[in-house]
């Protein structure tokens with residue numbers, strides 16, 4: 001696997017992911033698990049954030065200590081399932097700016113159609129982390145990254161929970177500058193664009209809309 005793709009294989013991530021895959025896992029547990037995994041994935045996505053030294057005073061004495069440098073991050077959720085990952089990542093970086101992009105998959109062609117876009121105006125100088133739990137065909141992810149680049153994003157990362165090899169291939173080809181982080185690369189896509197073995201429809205499972 002290229003260094004462009006990071007599979008977060010920490011035992012906690014893998015254990016929680018298995019629980020999410022189980023078809024009888026209730027909605028509330030599914031949502032909680034996604035949020036918990038998002039914490040662990042976010043930790044990995046942000047591993048190389050630059051630090052700067054700042055002067056502080058502890059109750060004992062002054063010291064120089066590291067803090068994250070530069071402008072605040074931007075998190076962009078691909079609606080609607082992206083919101084589940086977003087909540088967990090925001091727990092770790094509550095000061096981040098948040099954008100949303102709405103894309104639905106045309107059920108016939110599987111092509112992504114945009115219906116909503118709202119992102120912070122000054123995303124040029126910020127790290128933009130795009131979140132969507134399922135990287136399946138990569139049509140939505142690729143369209144989202146293209147739009148974000150059009151509105152100025154230059155430093156992007158893509159964070160998902162599960163990926164299909166086909167999705168990784170497409171996204172890497174169309175956006176070779178965007179590193180991908182995932183908890184698993186599953187076997188394949190089926191004819192309906194679902195990841196196999198996967199976990200089903202992430203949005204439905206998260207929101208109980210099955």
Ligand code: URA
Pocket residue numbers: 081134136193194195196198199200201202203
């Ligand atoms: N979106 C989902 O929610 N699940 C899949 O398997 C593929 C895309």
